[in-house]
Structures are given as C-alpha cells and as structure tokens.
Amino acid sequence: MRVTAIVKxxxxxxxxxxxxxxxxxxxxxxxxxxxNVMFASNSSTSAKLAVVDVPHQVNKNLDKVxxxxxxxxxxxxxxKKKLKQNKxxxxxxxHHNKYYVDYANTDSSQTALTKQxxxxxxxxxxxxxxxxxxxxxxxQLVKLSKQLAxxxxxxxxxxxxxxxxxxxxKPKKAKKAKIINKYHYGNSDTGFxxxxxxxxxxxxxxxxxxxxxxxxxxxxxxxxxLDRLLATPVxxxxxxYGYMISYGIIAVIQSIIIIVVTIWxxxxxxxxNVMWVILISILVAMVALAFGFLLSTIAESEFQMMQFxxxxxxxxxxxxxxxxxxxxANWVSYLGKILPLTYAGDAxxxxxxxxxxFESFAGDMLALLIxxxxxxxxxxxxxxxxxxx
Amino acid sequence: MNNFIExxxxxxxxxxxTILNNVDLTLKKGEIIGLIGPSGAGKTTxxxxxLGMEKADSGSALVLGKQMPNRKILGEIGYMAxxxxxxxSLTGAENLEFFCEMKGVAKKDIAEQIExxxxxxxxxxxxxxxxxxxxxxxxxxxxxxxxxxxYPKLLVLDEPTVGIDPALRRxxxxxxxxxxxxxxxxxxxxxVMDEAEKTDRVALLLHGEIIAFDHPxxxxxxxxxxxxxxxxxxxxQKEG
Numbered sequence: 001m002r003v004t005a006i007v008k009x010x011x012x013x014x015x016x017x018x019x020x021x022x023x024x025x026x027x028x029x030x031x032x033x034x035x036n037v038m039f040a041s042n043s044s045t046s047a048k049l050a051v052v053d054v055p056h057q058v059n060k061n062l063d064k065v066x067x068x069x070x071x072x073x074x075x076x077x078x079x080k081k082k083l084k085q086n087k088x089x090x091x092x093x094x095h096h097n098k099y100y101v102d103y104a105n106t107d108s109s110q111t112a113l114t115k116q117x118x119x120x121x122x123x124x125x126x127x128x129x130x131x132x133x134x135x136x137x138x139x140q141l142v143k144l145s146k147q148l149a150x151x152x153x154x155x156x157x158x159x160x161x162x163x164x165x166x167x168x169x170k171p172k173k174a175k176k177a178k179i180i181n182k183y184h185y186g187n188s189d190t191g192f193x194x195x196x197x198x199x200x201x202x203x204x205x206x207x208x209x210x211x212x213x214x215x216x217x218x219x220x221x222x223x224x225x226l227d228r229l230l231a232t233p234v235x236x237x238x239x240x241y242g243y244m245i246s247y248g249i250i251a252v253i254q255s256i257i258i259i260v261v262t263i264w265x266x267x268x269x270x271x272x273n274v275m276w277v278i279l280i281s282i283l284v285a286m287v288a289l290a291f292g293f294l295l296s297t298i299a300e301s302e303f304q305m306m307q308f309x310x311x312x313x314x315x316x317x318x319x320x321x322x323x324x325x326x327x328x329a330n331w332v333s334y335l336g337k338i339l340p341l342t343y344a345g346d347a348x349x350x351x352x353x354x355x356x357x358f359e360s361f362a363g364d365m366l367a368l369l370i371x372x373x374x375x376x377x378x379x380x381x382x383x384x385x386x387x388x389x
Numbered sequence: 390m391n392n393f394i395e396x397x398x399x400x401x402x403x404x405x406x407t408i409l410n411n412v413d414l415t416l417k418k419g420e421i422i423g424l425i426g427p428s429g430a431g432k433t434t435x436x437x438x439x440l441g442m443e444k445a446d447s448g449s450a451l452v453l454g455k456q457m458p459n460r461k462i463l464g465e466i467g468y469m470a471x472x473x474x475x476x477x478s479l480t481g482a483e484n485l486e487f488f489c490e491m492k493g494v495a496k497k498d499i500a501e502q503i504e505x506x507x508x509x510x511x512x513x514x515x516x517x518x519x520x521x522x523x524x525x526x527x528x529x530x531x532x533x534x535x536x537x538x539x540y541p542k543l544l545v546l547d548e549p550t551v552g553i554d555p556a557l558r559r560x561x562x563x564x565x566x567x568x569x570x571x572x573x574x575x576x577x578x579x580x581v582m583d584e585a586e587k588t589d590r591v592a593l594l595l596h597g598e599i600i601a602f603d604h605p606x607x608x609x610x611x612x613x614x615x616x617x618x619x620x621x622x623x624x625x626q627k628e629g
Binding site: 016230388 | 440441442443444458459460461462463464466468470472473474475476477478479483487488490491492493535
C-alpha cells in the first residue's frame with residue numbers, strides 16, 4: 001500500500017513540473033534529430049580541383065567522377081594561390097608526362113577522393129587511347145581486306161567477304177557488366193550513423209533516465225523529506241520500489257519516444273522485432289534508474305551529482321562498442337564487461353542490424369536483469385545511511 | 390511501561406568529536422519535557438538517535454519500551470524536524486494524506502485525521518493550496534500537523550514554534566497540554582525560554598552532556614535565579 005502511495009506522490013510531483021516534463025520528453029527527440037542531421041551531411045565529400053595543362057581526355061574523365069568538379073587554369077602559380085585562399089581543394093599540374101598534385105589536405109576524405117578521381121581519370125584516358133588505337137587498326141584491317149579483295153578479283157580468286165562485316169567492325173562500346181546490389185541491412189544510403197544507432201539508442205535512454213533519476217532522491221534528501229519519510233514505519237525497500245515504479249513509468253514513456261523517433265522519424269530500419277527493441281530499452285532504463293538512485297545517495301549536492309554525469313556517461317560511450325574494442329588492450333574489453341551499456345548495445349545490435357531472435361541476446365538481457373537486481377539491492381542497503389533499520 | 394523514552398549512557402561520536410557524552414534522559418507517560426541548550430549542543434543528535442536515524446556508539450535508547458532502532462515503533466511517534474521538510478508541489482491536504490499512508494492510517498480514517506490536525510494548526514482553509522504558496526509560518530504549521538497525524542503516543546518536536554505567531558503558539562501549547570492529559574508524551578527542543586517554563590521538566594544540554602534535568606521551578610531555585618533563561622545563562626557561564 002505504501003508503495004502505491006509513494007508512486008502516486010512521485011507521479012503527481014513530476015506531472016506538475018511542466019518544464020522538467022518537457023525536458024524529459026523533448027530533449028531526446030531534439031538531440032537525436034540533430035545527431036542524424038550531422039551524420040547524414042557528413043556522408044558525401046566533394047572536392048573542387050584546379051587543373052593546369054592536363055590532357056583534355058583526363059579533364060573530361062575527372063569531371064565525370066561524382067562529387068568532383070574541375071576548373072581550368074593556365075597558370076600553375078595562380079592555381080596555387082587559389083589553393084592557399086581555400087577556394088579549391090587541390091591543384092593538378094601535368095608536365096612531361098608527370099602529374100603534380102597539390103592537396104589542401106585539411107580534410108583527409110577530400111584528399112582521398114582527389115587521389116581516387118585522378119587515378120580513375122588517368123586509367124580512363126589510357127583505355128580510351130587503346131580503344132582509339134584498336135579502332136584505327138580495325139579500320140586499316142578493313143581497308144586491307146578490301147584491297148586484298150580487289151587484288152584477288154583481279155587475279156580471279158574468291159575471297160569470302162560476308163556482307164555486314166564492315167558493320168561489325170564498327171567500334172562498339174564494350175558492354176559493361178551490370179552490378180546488382182542487394183543489402184542485407186538497410187539500403188545504399190546506410191551510413192555510419194545507422195551502424196551506431198543501436199548503441200546510441202541505448203546510450204541516450206541511459207543518459208536521460210540517469211539524469212532525472214539522479215535528481216529525484218537527491219531532492220528528497222536535501223529538502224529533509226527523506227528524513228521525515230524515514231521517521232515513519234515505511235520500509236526502506238518500499239521507498240526504493242516506489243521510486244523505481246514511478247520513475248520507471250516515466251522512463252518507459254521516454255524510451256518509447258526515443259525508439260519511435262529513431263525508427264520512424266529518422267527512418268532507421270529494424271531488421272528484427274520492434275517489441276524486442278522496446279523491451280531491451282526498458283531494461284536499460286531500469287538499470288539507469290537504479291544507478292541514478294545509487295549515485296544520488298552518494299552525492300552530497302546537486303553539483304556533485306552533475307559531476308557524476310560525465311564520469312558515468314563517457315566510459316559508456318567509449319567502451320560499449322561504438323568504437324570496436326577487438327583491437328584494443330585486454331583490460332579495455334574487461335572494462336566494457338562491467339558496463340551495462342555493453343550488453344544493451346550488443347542486444348540492440350542483434351535485433352536492429354541482424355534481426356536475430358531472443359536466443360541470440362538472452363544472455364545480454366539476463367546481464368541487464370542482474371544489474372537491476374544488484375543495484376536495487378544496493379540502494380535498499382544504501383538507505384541505511386539515513387535510518388538504521 | 391511508564392517511561393516512554395529511556396536513554397542511558399548514550400555516547401555518539403562523529404570521527405574524533407564527541408557529540409553526546411553519557412546522556413541520560415527519561416520521559417514519563419503524560420509528560421512534556423523540554424530539551425534546551427545552545428546550538429551545537431547535541432539536541433538534534435539526541436532526537437535522531439532516539440528515533441534510530443543515527444546509531445549510538447554506546448548506551449541504549451528505549452522508546453515506548455522497545456530498543457531503538459526499531460521501524461515498527463515509528464508509527465506511534467510523531468516527529469517534526471527542524472527543517473519543514475514538505476513536498477512543495479503538493480497541496481497541504483496531499484502532504485497530509487501522503488504521510489497518513491506512510492504512517493499506516495487506515496484509508497477510512499484519513500479524512501478525519503486530516504480534518505483534526507488541520508484544525509489544531511489552523512490550516513483548514515489553506516489545505517487545497519500548493520505548499521509552495523504557503524508562508525513560512527504556514528509551512529511550519531503544516532509540518533507540525535504532519536507530526537500530529539495518527540494520534541501518536543509520543544511527540545518528538547525539534548523547535549516546533551519557530552516562525553509561529555504568539556496567538557497560534559498559545560493554541561499549539563493548549564493542544565500539547567490537551568494531548569498530555571490524554572496520556573501522550575512530548576519531547577520538545579526549543580530556543581524560546583518561556584516555552585521551557587511551560588514544560589514539566591527541563592533538560593539542559595551543554596557540550597553533549599545533560600548538566601541539569603528537573604522541574605523548571607526547582608532549577609530556578611537551585612540556581613537562585615527567577616527564570617529558565619537565567620538558569621541557562623548561568624549554567625553556560627559555569628561550564629565555560
């Protein structure tokens with residue numbers, strides 16, 4: 001009964017605090033949207049190049065390469081000046097069968113693009129040259145055979161000349177092999193953002209729930225109401241359960257909003273069942289909740305609680321799988337093992353990217369459950385600081 | 390069980406600092422005792438140890454015949470802390486209802502309880518207002534009202550009348566006397582010396598020790614002064 005009374009009280013307080021409520025629900029949407037805008041624009045690199053004395057065919061080929069635009073200059077020094085002024089991203093100069101390239105190199109992907117484009121253009125040029133040579137020799141061959149026929153006729157010999165031979169020898173574009181792309185996950189636009197989305201979902205749910213829960217018990221303590229509460233026969237566990245349930249309701253709503261925003265608004269494909277995504281997210285939220293409560297009993301003030309946020313959040317980002325840990329030192333991967341987000345990220349990866357079923361992430365879910373049970377137990381014991389029974 | 394509070398040889402230390410040094414205190418059934426002393430003397434620590442919020446380093450505290458800390462016995466104690474400790478985004482009535490539920494008051498009795506305590510502290514008209522709109526005095530009264538919920542056998546009040554105007558203070562004392570006549574006991578800490586005169590016995594707490602504990606009149610005679618305030622000052626001089 002006391003648990004429901006606490007739940008009722010906490011929810012009443014929360015729903016009357018309109019600004020906090022708006023923050024809880026709108027902040028994650030805004031952040032995720034910004035994140036998507038950022039990663040989406042980053043996916044295409046373009047380069048503006050200046051060309052000096054470059055053969056015509058290479059120029060034409062360069063211009064054909066996607067995201068590369070060229071401008072012709074007659075003077076190399078003038079082109080270099082432009083490079084210094086940041087107007088162009090590279091200068092290509094052709095002299096004595098050598099290409100001299102100056103890169104701005106302020107963006108490594110632009111440099112890579114330029115190198116790639118030049119390579120393609122030069123290869124294209126030599127192929128064209130070969131083609132032309134081939135066509136010419138074919139023409140000569142035709143001519144030769146005609147002359148041969150004339151000579152033969154004169155001599156009364158029969159030379160089999162099929163009609164239409166000339167047509168066939170016409171230079172014909174080699175038929176390109178067509179590549180048909182099929183994506184196991186997503187489509188041709190699937191970028192880096194899509195890959196980190198599962199971990200980002202877990203991270204944002206963790207972060208936002210952690211933020212609100214850390215403040216909750218702290219407020220109860222600094223205003224003295226916790227002491228007053230503990231001066232009644234309420235059990236310590238009843239307080240923690242009450243808070244877990246009430247903030248859990250908020251956290252579940254928040255998690256669902258984050259998932260809905262990510263999946264539908266940002267157009268992220270979920271290969272597996274969305275219900276699993278929601279269920280895993282709820283577990284993450286509960287871990288964050290219990291963790292926030294625990295730290296709020298350790299923190300002396302709101303200010304100290306703020307200090308805990310980067311301390312808790314940053315390792316989770318680094319070691320939970322956004323950056324592949326396989327190549328790192330052993331202790332790093334062990335560190336990842338004690339962070340709840342590692343399991344959450346892995347489970348969400350299995351569902352969102354690979355579309356696997358429950359058996360592939362049951363272990364992860366169990367790990368999260370263990371986190372919740374242990375943290376809740378620690379919280380109940382931790383309240384002993386404020387009342388001895 | 391005639392003694393509602395029995396504290397024996399209570400010692401409480403924070404690190405090297407001794408807050409309470411062999412404190413003995415008894416509160417009989419139907420008695421109001423005052424605990425006075427300068428700030429930092431250990432009044433709040435005495436109360437918190439008696440309620441089981443702090444653990445004593447040695448000595449014992451029996452409340453209503455039970456060794457503290459004891460969770461269940463808390464339901465029979467009305468506690469009012471120095472800070473108001475209210476949920477400011479709830480209304481007065483909601484605060485009272487919440488603490489009724491925490492104290493385990495039966496659902497059907499809650500309305501009647503709220504009516505009774507708000508009557509005592511004169512807050513009946515302000516019950517539906519949010520606590521953040523209350524004045525300081527109103528918050529203090531609501532805090533006292535919460536302590537009075539569920540007809541506690543024992544009231545522990547930490548400076549209850551700070552910021553309460555004289556008329557209401559008189560009313561509250563009238564109510565405390567009323568409760569006493571019904572067999573309820575009150576432990577009260579106060580800075581207001583004329584309130585100490587109204588108690589049955591006064592304990593003078595100085596540097597974590599009870600240096601005097603008797604009827605106000607007896608103390609005044611012993612120290613040869615007319616008021617408790619003089620007793621207080623004289624005792625402090627002697628110790629200092």
